[in-house]
Amino acid sequence: MEKFTIYTGTTVPLMNDNIDTDQLLPKQFLKLIDKKGFGKYLLYAWRYLDDNYTENPDFILNQKEYRQATILITGDNFGAGSSREHAAWALADYGFRVIVAGSFGDIHYNNDLNNGILPIVQPLDVRQKLASLKPTDEVTVDLFKQKLISPLGEFTFEIEADWKNKLLNGLDDIGVTLQYEELITEYEKNRPAYWR
8 A cells, every 4th residue: 555644636526425435436446456447437327427427427427627636525424325345446546545524434544544545533623624625725634643634624534553554655454454464474384284
């Protein structure tokens, strides 16, 4: 997993509450078997017109000034619904590195973290300020200091120490396990023969 330390990007506001995992990535795309390639299906029903091929020009992610945004500002209860990790894969593949919401579905929150996306909880007034930024305004996310730094002010956020450590060091669960590789190897060497 790529390290997340200090990140700067532009924002896109999608202030809907209750955006669930089926809206993030509809079920018909779950049959794909690689983590890559899901970005084009993110928010599919909203991004495309009824013919499923033509982009909806009214949808904010399709507007030219927001196409390069990597920080999503959104509503409450983001990522509720089924536990599909594919929704986090779609967000990451699309290019999002940070999601700022009022709250998250528990499983989706962890799926985002496991895929190198930083989910940040902020109250409505902060999200409204961030949503009002111009498409060219940059926001810096400093994970060390746990701060969002924007042209409209600085805002602190909370994150569990274990998750912070994993992101700062680019460690997924396998990476954490590999930190103990020498101990594991030594243990395996000394296991009784009847266990081999």
